[in-house]
Amino acid sequence: xxxxxxxxxxxxxxxxxxxxxxxxxxxxxxxxxxxxxxxxxxxxxxxxxxxxxxxxxxxxxxxxxxxxxxxxxxxxxxxxxxxxxxxxxxxxxxxxxxxxxxxxxxxxxxxxxxxxxxxxxxxxxxxxxxxxxxxxxxxxxxxxxxxxxxxxxxxxxxxxxxxxxxxxxxxxxxxxxxxxxxxxxxxxxxxxxxxxxxxxxxxxxxxxxxxxxxxxxxxxxxxxxxxxxxxxxxxxxxxxxxxxxxxxxxxxxxxxxxxxxxxxxxxxxxxxxxxxxxxxxxxxxxxxxxxxxxxxxxxxxxxxxxxxxxxxxxxxxxxxx
Ligand code: ADP
Ligand code: TRP
Numbered sequence: 001x002x003x004x005x006x007x008x009x010x011x012x013x014x015x016x017x018x019x020x021x022x023x024x025x026x027x028x029x030x031x032x033x034x035x036x037x038x039x040x041x042x043x044x045x046x047x048x049x050x051x052x053x054x055x056x057x058x059x060x061x062x063x064x065x066x067x068x069x070x071x072x073x074x075x076x077x078x079x080x081x082x083x084x085x086x087x088x089x090x091x092x093x094x095x096x097x098x099x100x101x102x103x104x105x106x107x108x109x110x111x112x113x114x115x116x117x118x119x120x121x122x123x124x125x126x127x128x129x130x131x132x133x134x135x136x137x138x139x140x141x142x143x144x145x146x147x148x149x150x151x152x153x154x155x156x157x158x159x160x161x162x163x164x165x166x167x168x169x170x171x172x173x174x175x176x177x178x179x180x181x182x183x184x185x186x187x188x189x190x191x192x193x194x195x196x197x198x199x200x201x202x203x204x205x206x207x208x209x210x211x212x213x214x215x216x217x218x219x220x221x222x223x224x225x226x227x228x229x230x231x232x233x234x235x236x237x238x239x240x241x242x243x244x245x246x247x248x249x250x251x252x253x254x255x256x257x258x259x260x261x262x263x264x265x266x267x268x269x270x271x272x273x274x275x276x277x278x279x280x281x282x283x284x285x286x287x288x289x290x291x292x293x294x295x296x297x298x299x300x301x302x303x304x305x306x307x308x309x310x311x312x313x314x315x316x317x318x319x320x321x
Pocket of ligand 1 (some may be wrong): 007008010016017018019020021022142143144145180181182183184189190191192193
């Protein structure tokens with residue numbers, strides 16, 4: 001099955017991105033035909049500095065490769081290296097009703113959070129639809145926040161096929177629901193935009209510091225605690241064995257345990273979890289030409305698929321006859 005997903009290079013990736021999305025992306029590689037890309041065109045909707053776009057794009061690429069991207073099998077590229085997708089965006093725009101985009105909540109949410117209300121931000125779901133449709137994607141694993149964009153994609157694909165013949169593959173939805181939202185150090189959803197993240201590859205010392213600062217309630221040490229309401233426990237769940245987790249649950253419920261004990265253990269486990277990948281990441285940082293080569297190779301494989309779909313769509317719409 002063709003699986004496709006994209007991730008924006010809008011900052012350094014964190015453990016919420018990893019456990020919420022990347023981990024599943026990487027697991028799909030064993031049994032599926034995976035297409036993963038860095039959505040730099042999408043990131044421009046937030047008007048980042050050119051230096052940040054370039055830096056975060058390479059950062060995301062390095063992280064993915066270090067964490068186990070199979071560079072032989074999986075097609076991995078930078079969105080803007082296949083500009084055909086922007087032509088498809090225009091062609092699809094012409095059959096996309098305004099109402100469909102006006103109903104999208106992410107535009108309103110992002111503007112409410114202070115992003116500039118530019119046309120790119122409004123038309124963002126059409127570019128996402130083009131990403132998905134140009135590569136004939138069947139399954140698109142995304143977090144719950146992206147569900148509406150997949151529905152828009154399906155709607156656009158069905159409209160196109162009804163109007164011009166069955167050319168586009170209508171993807172099935174696939175929401176990564178098995179994973180709970182990973183809390184940040186302040187207890188809100190971990191997110192680059194809240195500044196509450198723990199990055200996979202920040203220095204070990206700073207991972208420890210951040211974990212020790214995780215917000216907990218003020219239940220005294222001797223009293224029982226509810227693990228299900230604790231941010232530290234929610235993170236422990238991601239990195240500990242079921243046996244050890246059961247022990248911690250017991251310690252929470254029995255009382256006599258301070259949150260700092262759980263935090264210290266969490267820091268150790270989190271650092272160990274990413275240790276093998278950290279070494280690989282350092283090697284890649286010192287060989288950034290290799291990372292660029294992987295992206296260039298991915299772009300040429302992606303382009304081969306994109307140009308075929310685009311040619312069919314152009315012809316169906318009466319262009320270039
Ligand atoms: P951020 O909120 O840090 O900007 P993105 O919106 O770029 O993260 O998310 C990229 C991917 O990571 C998405 O698929 C999203 O669902 C997932 N993701 C981000 N933060 C979390 C989180 N705290 N818990 C679970 N998944 C997350
Ligand atoms: N909008 C997605 C996000 O913010 C990123 C993205 C862009 C994407 N194009 C995509 C995800 C195509 C899946 C498929 O997370």
